[in-house]
Amino acid sequence: MTQADTVTRILDSAEQLFAEKGFAETSLRMITTRAKVNLAAVNYHFGSKKDLIQAVFARFLTPFTQKLDKELDAMVATNREPTFQDVLGVLARTMLTGVETHQRYNKLSVFMRLLGLAYTQAQGHLRRFLNENYAKTYGRFIGYLKAAHPTLSSDEIFWRIHFAIGSAVFTMSSLEVLRSMAQADTGHDASVERVMQMLIPFLSAALEQES
Amino acid sequence: MTQADTVTRILDSAEQLFAEKGFAETSLRMITTRAKVNLAAVNYHFGSKKDLIQAVFARFLTPFTQKLDKELDAMVATNREPTFQDVLGVLARTMLTGVETHQRYNKLSVFMRLLGLAYTQAQGHLRRFLNENYAKTYGRFIGYLKAAHPTLSSDEIFWRIHFAIGSAVFTMSSLEVLRSMAQADTGHDASVERVMQMLIPFLSAALEQES
DNA sequence: AGTCGTTTAAAACGATCGTTTGAAAAGAGC
DNA sequence: GCTCTTTTCAAACGATCGTTTTAAACGACT
Numbered sequence: 485m486t487q488a489d490t491v492t493r494i495l496d497s498a499e500q501l502f503a504e505k506g507f508a509e510t511s512l513r514m515i516t517t518r519a520k521v522n523l524a525a526v527n528y529h530f531g532s533k534k535d536l537i538q539a540v541f542a543r544f545l546t547p548f549t550q551k552l553d554k555e556l557d558a559m560v561a562t563n564r565e566p567t568f569q570d571v572l573g574v575l576a577r578t579m580l581t582g583v584e585t586h587q588r589y590n591k592l593s594v595f596m597r598l599l600g601l602a603y604t605q606a607q608g609h610l611r612r613f614l615n616e617n618y619a620k621t622y623g624r625f626i627g628y629l630k631a632a633h634p635t636l637s638s639d640e641i642f643w644r645i646h647f648a649i650g651s652a653v654f655t656m657s658s659l660e661v662l663r664s665m666a667q668a669d670t671g672h673d674a675s676v677e678r679v680m681q682m683l684i685p686f687l688s689a690a691l692e693q694e695s
Numbered sequence: 696m697t698q699a700d701t702v703t704r705i706l707d708s709a710e711q712l713f714a715e716k717g718f719a720e721t722s723l724r725m726i727t728t729r730a731k732v733n734l735a736a737v738n739y740h741f742g743s744k745k746d747l748i749q750a751v752f753a754r755f756l757t758p759f760t761q762k763l764d765k766e767l768d769a770m771v772a773t774n775r776e777p778t779f780q781d782v783l784g785v786l787a788r789t790m791l792t793g794v795e796t797h798q799r800y801n802k803l804s805v806f807m808r809l810l811g812l813a814y815t816q817a818q819g820h821l822r823r824f825l826n827e828n829y830a831k832t833y834g835r836f837i838g839y840l841k842a843a844h845p846t847l848s849s850d851e852i853f854w855r856i857h858f859a860i861g862s863a864v865f866t867m868s869s870l871e872v873l874r875s876m877a878q879a880d881t882g883h884d885a886s887v888e889r890v891m892q893m894l895i896p897f898l899s900a901a902l903e904q905e906s
Numbered sequence: 907a908g909t910c911g912t913t914t915a916a917a918a919c920g921a922t923c924g925t926t927t928g929a930a931a932a933g934a935g936c
Numbered sequence: 937g938c939t940c941t942t943t944t945c946a947a948a949c950g951a952t953c954g955t956t957t958t959a960a961a962c963g964a965c966t
Contacts, residue, residue, distance in 0.1 A: 511953065642877050650865025
């Protein structure tokens with residue numbers, strides 16, 4: 485039986501529990517119990533709970549950002565004037581590549597949920613960490629969007645992007661609640677796939693409108 | 696010092712701190728210190744922290760829901776077939792009436808932030824409380840929206856509404872973070888009013904598109 | 907086998923949490 | 937005045953938190 489090592493098991497448990505409950509509501513004892521490691525292992529391998537939080541974000545954001553950077557390179561290499569759709573397509577492809585189809589939406593849920601926590605529960609240390617490590621690629625992405633839509637002001641682009649991120653993050657963050665509400669409301673069960681299929685045209689219409 | 700003063704001051708402090716930090720990150724000692732009352736006053740007047748959380752939501756949701764119910768009554772009394780815009784307008788008017796203009800957006804921010812917490816940080820007790828007390832009017836509101844847009848399925852309406860709620864809640868929940876990001880990104884400062892003025896057409900376009 | 911650096915283990919640390927206690931202070935009714 | 941209820945207050949409770957300590961177990965190497 486090949487057992488993942490202690491560091492990986494801690495990261496897996498922490499990621500799952502953070503996405504499920506948030507940072508403050510998740511204790512190190514919950515994490516180490518689920519990971520079946522000793523309590524002190526967190527402080528030994530990561531230093532502190534704050535460092536563990538940063539490590540959880542780094543594990544999925546660093547490869548994601550690297551992939552996004554390469555995809556953006558490839559985009560501008562073959563396309564001198566990428567459209568709004570082109571740039572958004574690069575983002576969508578980057579989020580989905582490398583993840584097996586059958587667990588694609590679970591991974592995406594965790595991704596979105598953690599992203600939401602970064603916005604709404606971030607203390608200073610996490611915000612600073614994310615800004616130092618990933619702001620550059622993020623700014624590059626926003627820059628291409630602005631270039632693709634010269635009739636809109638920089639402000640408009642920025643805020644529309646974050647309105648859209650808000651929809652996605654909020655929806656995935658409270659998917660369980662919303663699903664039970666939808667079940668009681670319409671009587672229909674909603675799969676993640678179906679919700680995504682409604683969300684994408686919803687956001688497309690909003691992002692690209694002329695004002 | 697009378698009882699109402701103590702109760703009100705606790706509710707004010709709790710509302711502000713919950714909206715700012717969330718439930719778990721806000722201790723009773725922080726609340727009572729800011730409210731300048733004794734620590735035991737919370738348990739004496741409310742029973743427990745959970746009951747205090749419910750009381751904070753009840754204080755602004757109960758009058759809001761009552762107003763919304765009356766506004767919906769008035770709408771159907773004068774308008775046999777209210778449009779999508781009519782129904783949304785009732786919601787917007789209900790959220791803004793009774794609040795002085797100069798503090799309108801602060802109140803709205805707190806409203807949205809608490810709403811976001813209810814979705815993303817709700818333990819069972821809060822979800823159950825909100826469902827028992829406010830689900831009826833909420834269902835009525837959704838019902839009128841569905842009737843106004845018969846070409847869309849019930850599912851579509853439900854999810855679009857929550858996509859829109861997500862944008863608004865997320866934006867207001869992380870307004871400070873987003874503002875500092877916008878400042879670093881575009882160099883422009885964004886007032887709440889300006890953000891709202893961009894958000895509303897953004898959501899209108901998304902909500903009303905035909906698919 | 908024996909040594910040395912790394913990792914795991916159990917136990918305890920001080921701090922902070924929500925809550926409870928018991929007595930003092932304040933109000934209300936007569 | 938006095939009594940009885942309501943409210944405030946300081947102090948402490950047990951529980952849980954993140955973190956530290958100390959020693960045992962493990963692994964690689966000579």
